[in-house]
Amino acid sequence: MEETKKHVLIVGAGIAGLEAATHLEELGYKVSIIEKQQVTGGHVKNWFKTFPYFDASEAIINFAERSLSKFDVYNETQLTYAERNDNGFKVNTDKNKQFQADAILLTPGFKVFDAHKKEEYGYGIFQHVITNADLEKYFRNGWPERDNKNLRFGFIHCVGSRDAKSGNLYCSKVCCATAVKQAIEVRQHFPDSEVYCFYMDLRMFGKNYEEMFQAAQEKHGINFVRARLSEVNQNFDNTLLIKVEDTLTSRPMKLTLDYIVLMSGMEPAENAAQLSQIFGVPTDESGFFAPEKYLVSENNTVSEGVFVAGTATGPKTITETINDARSAALAIHHYLSHSRIPTEHGKE
Secondary structure, X not given: XXXXXXXXXXXXXXXXXXXXXXXXXXXXXXXXXXXXOOXXXXXXXXXXXXXXXXXXXXXXXXXXXXXXXHOEEEOOOOEEEEEEEOOEEEEEEOOOOEEEEOEEEEOOOEEEOOHHHOHHHOOOOOOOEEEHHHHHHHHHHOOOOOOOOOOEEEEEEEEOOOEOXXXXXXXXXXXXXXXXHHHHHHHHHOOOOEEEEEEOOOOOOOOOHHHHHHHXXXXXXXXXXXXXXXXXXXXXXXXXXXXXXXXXXXEEEEEEEOEEEEEEOEEEOOOHHHHHHHHOOOEOOOOOEOOOEOOOEXXXXXXXXXXXXXXXXXXXXXXXHHHHHHHHHHHHHHHHHOOOOOOOOOOO
């Protein structure tokens, strides 16, 4: 029976790839995953807690990996070549592993915007300018230095998102909620700290997001300022002097902070362009995979037998990623359950 199972190859073992694999295996397919990292779980494995309920990231990973033993995962492996044949796809990897697959699911995830590109913010120049990803490591592994003085934190929203200079006009969607979550966690770690969030617009769109935002203000005393950061300088004592414009009052502000946290957004995965070329899947103006039809067929692509899911098509929350992965599994099941006659160009 195992020999007759149709085979689905998934590229990427983050939350989307793992969730899709679980449902495809339950639907009776043989599933293989190739993952370029040493471990599965994608970016979520690096997070401390998730919003808006402050669940530990381990709970999300454990859920995603609940069926991990039922399919083959090849870590530290990257796809290098694929060709279409009468039986689907022949795929090669950099580890000289070959697959014959009936369908392909691309779930390479995303990469975090490189904050070094925003030189005016001082990331990599000033010691206490960090990113949201760095802050999660502090929460998880401990702070590199802790003292008893009253610390002042400033969170800068929309770093590398909604920014024509960075080349990313889109909203990364999760940054506002992440900033509010992290600001609350800072106040919990440092009860005497003073915390500011400097935002363009607060986009608290999900269930219980607004309640989290209200709690940040009323319970945790976090200050929200609609402002644009114009300049960062470091003082002799390693504190940070920032200049912002309050866009509600059109007045300049100066603040001395101990830490600046840059809310770096999402960008297409590093191997997205390569996978796009290998499988003939076009990308949109931002570099994310373009589905066949955005509103009604987001998991299908114009390349027959090739499907996409998760943040490969654009920024998503964890909940949206999981639901999108389930949708992709059903789209693949529908495709493989119907007879098809491949042509030279892979069209019926």
